[in-house]
Amino acid sequence: MVMKENTLYVERFRPTELQHYVGNENVKETIQKYLDQGDIQNFIFYGPAGTGKTTLAKIIVKNLDCDYLYINASDENGIDTIREKVKGFASAASWKGIKVVILDEADFITIQGQAALRNVIETFSRSTRFILTCNFIERIIDPLQSRCQVLKVVPPTKQDVYNHLTWILDDQLNISYTPEDLKTLIVKYYPDMRKMLNVLQMSVKDGAIVLDKTVLTSNNYIKEVLKELSSKKKWLTVRQIIADSNVKDFEELYRSLFEYAPKYAPGKEGMVAIILNEHLYQANFRIDKEINVMSAIAKIIETIK
Numbered sequence: 001m002v003m004k005e006n007t008l009y010v011e012r013f014r015p016t017e018l019q020h021y022v023g024n025e026n027v028k029e030t031i032q033k034y035l036d037q038g039d040i041q042n043f044i045f046y047g048p049a050g051t052g053k054t055t056l057a058k059i060i061v062k063n064l065d066c067d068y069l070y071i072n073a074s075d076e077n078g079i080d081t082i083r084e085k086v087k088g089f090a091s092a093a094s095w096k097g098i099k100v101v102i103l104d105e106a107d108f109i110t111i112q113g114q115a116a117l118r119n120v121i122e123t124f125s126r127s128t129r130f131i132l133t134c135n136f137i138e139r140i141i142d143p144l145q146s147r148c149q150v151l152k153v154v155p156p157t158k159q160d161v162y163n164h165l166t167w168i169l170d171d172q173l174n175i176s177y178t179p180e181d182l183k184t185l186i187v188k189y190y191p192d193m194r195k196m197l198n199v200l201q202m203s204v205k206d207g208a209i210v211l212d213k214t215v216l217t218s219n220n221y222i223k224e225v226l227k228e229l230s231s232k233k234k235w236l237t238v239r240q241i242i243a244d245s246n247v248k249d250f251e252e253l254y255r256s257l258f259e260y261a262p263k264y265a266p267g268k269e270g271m272v273a274i275i276l277n278e279h280l281y282q283a284n285f286r287i288d289k290e291i292n293v294m295s296a297i298a299k300i301i302e303t304i305k
Contacts, residue, residue, distance in 0.1 A: 023155065073105045079113045250289055
């Protein structure tokens with residue numbers, strides 16, 4: 001189960017067998033049935049970041065007799081990637097039963113790229129299977145969704161996360177810790193197991209976990225932003241909340257601003273949607289995404305005052 005050759009906790013303790021995967025029992029049962037047959041459907045795994053979508057995909061290819069291609073679609077998301085890399089791999093000969101293409105973070109693939117992918121999936125359906133992972137299923141076009149079995153990957157319970165972390169620290173690493181520190185870590189980063197493991201690794205000092213609570217990212221920052229928008233509507237306060245959060249990716253904030261618009265912007269939800277749509281598009285071209293999101297907040301506050 002443990003990849004001892006890798007020093008990064010997120011890779012060293014990445015499960016390689018379904019039985020060691022934490023949570024999502026129904027999804028595991030579905031996948032196991034296909035693995036027992038030696039073949040799989042095309043899959044789309046969607047759910048929050050850090051909950052094990054990529055791990056599931058890697059477990060599948062490890063337990064199938066297959067050649068596979070892995071592409072991080074957040075970096076390679078254009079139509080050329082689909083036409084050249086994906087189609088080239090799917091059309092190549094293989095001595096094994098099937099080939100599998102993993103498209104990680106597929107919600108970053110352009111619309112043109114997704115349309116091209118649909119045709120590749122159809123053309124090579126006899127020899128190649130596709131596994132797409134994404135945070136936001138609504139960004140995957142319907143023709144792709146209809147060609148895949150769509151499975152939602154839900155976060156394991158906080159208790160399951162706690163048990164898994166204690167297993168790593170007690171049984172695998174023999175590192176001391178306090179239950180309070182683990183609980184703090186889980187509250188701050190749940191359900192992102194990947195983030196928890198990264199923070200644990202950087203917090204090891206002299207064989208013990210020593211959390212630097214001043215640098216812990218607060219997952220509650222979105223609630224604080226929404227609360228401020230519903231009451232005082234002060235841009236500087238929201239700016240400070242976001243700065244203190246240490247967050248660099250604001251996808252969840254944009255989604256929450258849209259979903260909760262009826263509460264903080266009653267009657268002006270449409271204007272909020274227009275603002276968010278514009279800034280989500282602009283975020284693709286901005287290096288400093290914090291400036292972009294604060295521009296969106298400024299326009300929202302001006303609209304709802």
